[in-house]
Amino acid sequence: MTKLVLPKPGQTLFRFDLQSSRRPPLFALILKRVLRIVPCSWRASVYQACTRNQHIHTRITSRVFRLPFGLVLKTFSELPVEADALKLVESLRGIHTPYLVDYTSLDSRGFLLTTWVEGETLGHAWDRLSATDKKRVVVDLRSQFGQMRQQTISLPPRPRMICNASDGPINDPRIPWVGEENAQTFQAPPQFAEQVWIGLDWKNNRDTLKPLLQPLIDRPDVHVVFSHGDLLPKNLILPGGLTKWRSSSSLDDSTKITIIDWEFAGWMPNFWDSLKATWMECEADTEWTEMIRCIFPECAVELDADWQWRSRSRVTILA
Numbered sequence: 001m002t003k004l005v006l007p008k009p010g011q012t013l014f015r016f017d018l019q020s021s022r023r024p025p026l027f028a029l030i031l032k033r034v035l036r037i038v039p040c041s042w043r044a045s046v047y048q049a050c051t052r053n054q055h056i057h058t059r060i061t062s063r064v065f066r067l068p069f070g071l072v073l074k075t076f077s078e079l080p081v082e083a084d085a086l087k088l089v090e091s092l093r094g095i096h097t098p099y100l101v102d103y104t105s106l107d108s109r110g111f112l113l114t115t116w117v118e119g120e121t122l123g124h125a126w127d128r129l130s131a132t133d134k135k136r137v138v139v140d141l142r143s144q145f146g147q148m149r150q151q152t153i154s155l156p157p158r159p160r161m162i163c164n165a166s167d168g169p170i171n172d173p174r175i176p177w178v179g180e181e182n183a184q185t186f187q188a189p190p191q192f193a194e195q196v197w198i199g200l201d202w203k204n205n206r207d208t209l210k211p212l213l214q215p216l217i218d219r220p221d222v223h224v225v226f227s228h229g230d231l232l233p234k235n236l237i238l239p240g241g242l243t244k245w246r247s248s249s250s251l252d253d254s255t256k257i258t259i260i261d262w263e264f265a266g267w268m269p270n271f272w273d274s275l276k277a278t279w280m281e282c283e284a285d286t287e288w289t290e291m292i293r294c295i296f297p298e299c300a301v302e303l304d305a306d307w308q309w310r311s312r313s314r315v316t317i318l319a
Contacts, residue, residue, distance in 0.1 A: 024099035027069055028115050035102045035113075044106030047073055047113070066116055071101065076110035076263075083112055085165035085265035088226060094147035096256045117258045118240065123233035125242040133242075134291060136250055140257050141236075142295045145228075149270060152226035159224040162186035164266035172229065172264055174279050176318060189222035189269040196275070197306075199315045209313055213305055222269045229264030231277040233288065236260075271302035278303065279310070279317070 035043060050056050050065065050073060057065035063075040074080070083103035089095050098114035105111065122129075122137065129137075154160035163185040164170060170186070171179035178184065178195050186192040194217055200210040228235075237258040238245040248255040264276070274296040278289050284307045293300060309315070 024115060025070060028071075028099050028101050031069075032101045040104045041106060043102060044104045044109075044111055047075075047104070047111040048106060048109070051075060070116045072098070072114055072116045074112040074114070076112065077108065080110045080112050080263060081165045081168070081265065082261070082263040083110075085262035086114070088165060089148070089262070089265075092148055092151050095144050096258045097262070098258065098260060117237050117260065119237040119245070119258065120241040121234050122236040122238060122257070125238060126233055128242055133246060134287070137236075137257065138291050138294045139250070141231075144256070144259065145231075145273065145295060149223075149225040152267075153270075154224040154267070156221055156223070159188060159222070160267050162189065162192045162224060162267055162269065164264075165226075165262070170266065172276075174276055174317065189224065190217055190219070192269060193217040193222075197309050197313075199313050202314070205313055209309055212308060216302060216305055222271070224267055225270045227266060227268040227270075227273045227276075228259060228262060229266060229268065229272065229276055230261055231259075231273050231292075232280075234261075271296075271299045274299035274303055275306050278306070284311070 050067060057067055057073070060066055060072070065073045065075075067073055074082070076082075080103065083100060086097055086100040089097050090100060098117055100112075100114055102113040103111065161167070162170065168185070169179075169183035170192075171183055175195050177198065186195075197209075197213045197217060199205055200213060237260060239255050239258060240248070245255055274292055277292045277295075281289050283289075289303070293303060296303075310317075
């Protein structure tokens with residue numbers, strides 16, 4: 001297998017883009033303005049009808065429907081955090097996401113309408129990626145996430161509250177014990193980190209993992225930044241598909257990777273995106289993990305510690 005030569009973690013490989021994202025289609029802009037004057041209940045009823053009419057939609061998943069005119073409709077059990085996340089990210093420079101057209105709810109069911117991004121997920125294309133492709137992915141994502149972090153950073157000694165994108169309690173599959181037992185926000189990173197790495201006082205962890213992780217938990221200097229919360233290959237779209245993306249210029253703004261599925265987004269410690277990107281990896285040195293290390297070089301210590309906790313703590317994560 002060809003060795004993957006990635007950018008050095010210390011390199012700075014991003015610049016600030018002048019625009020927040022690709023310019024949305026004119027139709028989406030007009031539709032968004034029109035929908036603002038339509039009552040919420042009417043819009044929700046129309047969306048609900050769209051999910052039931054198989055002649056109108058193409059079902060992508062159980063709750064994602066592709067509609068005509070370059071639109072996609074997502075349903076939720078409640079008003080989605082994703083809508084607030086997309087609104088915030090659209091105000092930032094250099095982050096590429098679907099364009100938020102509308103969101104509303106009816107009878108505790110939420111509807112999110114965005115533009116459809118034509119392309120191929122990184123996960124689907126993974127086995128066909130070359131080393132050059134993977135290096136380009138790293139450079140692109142380091143730029144996008146680096147810009148998002150720089151524009152949303154909240155510094156000690158008064159960091160922003162740790163919460164979801166709607167300023168509500170954390171509910172995340174990496175820490176299911178928080179959402180199930182005591183959904184809450186957190187006032188500071190140490191309180192949150194205690195819930196990320198639990199079980200340190202167990203007999204088998206007290207003299208092994210606790211000395212490693214407790215200093216990380218207690219650090220007073222951790223930044224809070226806006227985070228995607230689900231950075232996985234399935235949530236990254238190569239615009240136009242792998243072949244078109246590969247043949248395009250890396251400087252072409254329209255070919256930047258699109259980041260989708262922001263439902264776990266929120267204000268989190270700066271190490272969170274790197275941990276969430278690797279939490280399902282079963283080995284410490286997979287290619288994806290190495291790519292994440294290059295995308296978030298400042299999180300190397302937390303990634304090492306998290307692997308030790310996941311592989312040795314005997315805590316089972318049942319999402």
